[in-house]
Structure formats: structure tokens, C-alpha cells
Amino acid sequence: MNKLTEVLEGISTVAIAGHVNPDGDCVGSCMGLYLYLKDNYPQIQADVYLEKPREVFHYIKDIDKVKSECEPGQIYDLVVLLDVSSRDRIGVAAPLFDHAVTTVGIDHHITNDGLCQINQILPHASSTCEVLYDLLEDEKITEACAESLYTGIVHDTGVFQYSNTSPHTMRVTANLMEKGIPFSNIVDGSFYQKSYAQNQILGRTLMESIMMLDGRCIVGIVRQKEMEFYGLTSKDLDGIVSQLRNTEGVEVALFLYERSFQEFKVSMRSNDDVDVSRIAGMFGGGGHVKAAGCTMQGSPFDVVNNITLQIEKQLTEEE
Numbered sequence: 001m002n003k004l005t006e007v008l009e010g011i012s013t014v015a016i017a018g019h020v021n022p023d024g025d026c027v028g029s030c031m032g033l034y035l036y037l038k039d040n041y042p043q044i045q046a047d048v049y050l051e052k053p054r055e056v057f058h059y060i061k062d063i064d065k066v067k068s069e070c071e072p073g074q075i076y077d078l079v080v081l082l083d084v085s086s087r088d089r090i091g092v093a094a095p096l097f098d099h100a101v102t103t104v105g106i107d108h109h110i111t112n113d114g115l116c117q118i119n120q121i122l123p124h125a126s127s128t129c130e131v132l133y134d135l136l137e138d139e140k141i142t143e144a145c146a147e148s149l150y151t152g153i154v155h156d157t158g159v160f161q162y163s164n165t166s167p168h169t170m171r172v173t174a175n176l177m178e179k180g181i182p183f184s185n186i187v188d189g190s191f192y193q194k195s196y197a198q199n200q201i202l203g204r205t206l207m208e209s210i211m212m213l214d215g216r217c218i219v220g221i222v223r224q225k226e227m228e229f230y231g232l233t234s235k236d237l238d239g240i241v242s243q244l245r246n247t248e249g250v251e252v253a254l255f256l257y258e259r260s261f262q263e264f265k266v267s268m269r270s271n272d273d274v275d276v277s278r279i280a281g282m283f284g285g286g287g288h289v290k291a292a293g294c295t296m297q298g299s300p301f302d303v304v305n306n307i308t309l310q311i312e313k314q315l316t317e318e319e
């Protein structure tokens, strides 16, 4: 697939869907495609299916049109999955995916197994928004659509900081900036700004973090009772793992939060030598070489021990 128009021929209904617990790239790409279709293909009925996006994305046009439930028996001509790397990661739109006439996947996860009929997966791209941009026609991108795509690139590159940022990423970003978007507000409002409670849990997690493997691995853990105390949900914990990764000498940052009794969501970030997508894959998850995740059962000690063993293996292979 060179351009999205190739798959839009003869299509009258499109469902756009992202992954569970949608992040900036997922929300940005889903809404970016939705706005693009609304603006340029008024004859197509397009709907976006996502779990309720975080409040920080309120500035994205039409974000209130997002559907968080699908009607039973509904069938779309085309289902487009954005930023979704595997079947079990499809959020609210899983039944629509199963019954769609045609399915298209647009993604940048190295662990994506090509779950759709047509797949555009570029593991070296910074973000799904970058992959999507290249499938669209620049002159048809409005300011509102550009705001949404820019959001995704900013979030998945950590504001152009991570090594997934390429000269091409910057060129795409420049083209989006040409549309006149309030880029500085987007970065501050959706990426950097934290609520007081979010800063408190960040501070507390850093303070109580543990160094392992001779200072090459740092571990942060948030228990359910702490989330209850601060009145937080999982969405409030974004960014903690990146802050852990910034610690001098650390190769891998590990962040766990307790989802339910003896069940932990694990986030991993690596600086250089360790491929965390391989480790996440071993435990039923996935992601990118330097950012990956999975869900694991057991006590936090079991989870940390199982993962650090794999990190240690990779670090020893390196030596």
C-alpha cells in the first residue's frame, strides 16, 4: 500500500480503532485518520472506537465523537487498526474487526505479526502517526488533522528525544507545523503538564525505587493501595518509567503497577544494549526494542526476578 486512497475505493463505512489503554500516538493516529476522512471523503461514514481518551487530549477536534462501545451485529466495509500490534491488544472494536469485510493495519511495532489483511508496519518509524502521514496526501491534511498527528509523534518520541526520531520524522513534523498548529501548547498541555497527584506518585516511585544488577537496572513499583490513596488510575502513571530510565548508569528501567491482586502491568524502557521487546514477548507482551510491556501474575518480587533474569542474560551476552 502506497497511499490510503488505494483501499478507500468503493468503501462506504470505515471503523477506525486503536489499542487498549490508548496513548498519545494511538489517539493521535485514530483521530488524525478520522478527521482526514471527514474532511476529504464526506461520502464515507467513519467512526472511531477507543477507550475514553485522557482529558489532556481534549484539544483534538471531534474527540467527543469517539465511541467506546460497539453495537452488536454492526459490520463495516473497512476496519483500520492503528498502533495495534496484536489481536489481544484491540480495544473496544474487537467484534468489528472480526466481522469486517476488509482490514488494514497501520503500525510501527516490531512485534506486530501482521494481523490485518493489508498491513503497513514500519518498525523504524517513530510512531504510527508518522507511518499514517506517509499514506495520506499532504495537501489534504487540515490544521485539525495536523494537530492530532503531531500529538502522536510528540508522545512516541518523548518530544523528539528518543532514538526512534529520524530526519524523516522531523520532515514530517515540519510539514505538520506548516499547517499552523499551536505546537508549543500541544507539547506542554498534553505531554509535560502533570496534575499534583501525578507528580506526587512520580516523586514517591522515584524515591522508593530500587537499583539492581549493579546499578544497570532500576525498578519502580506502584501498589493498588497507593493508587487508591492518591485517587489515581493507570493513565496517571504515564511517564514514570521514562523518568526512571533517565537515571545515570541504568540500562533498563522497569516499572510495575498492580492491576488487581497478584497481577502487574509491566513497562520496560532500555537505553542501549537490551532489547526489551524480546523480554516482553517471552511473557506474552510486546512493543519496541527500547520500549515494551506485558502483564504478569505473581508477587512483585516474582515479576521483578523473572524479568531481571532475562535482562541479566542479555547484558551478559553483550559482554
Ligand code: 5GP
Pocket: 085, 086, 089, 109, 111, 241, 266, 267, 268, 284, 285, 286, 287, 288, 291, 292, 293, 294, 295
Ligand atoms: P508502555 O510501557 O508505555 O505501556 O508500552 C510501551 C510499548 O509496549 C508500547 O508501544 C505498547 O504498545 C507496548 N506494550 C505495552 N504493553 C503491552 C502488552 O501487554 N502487549 C503488547 N503486545 N504490547 C505492549
Ligand code: MN
Pocket: 025, 026, 083, 108, 127, 128, 156
Ligand atoms: Mn505508537
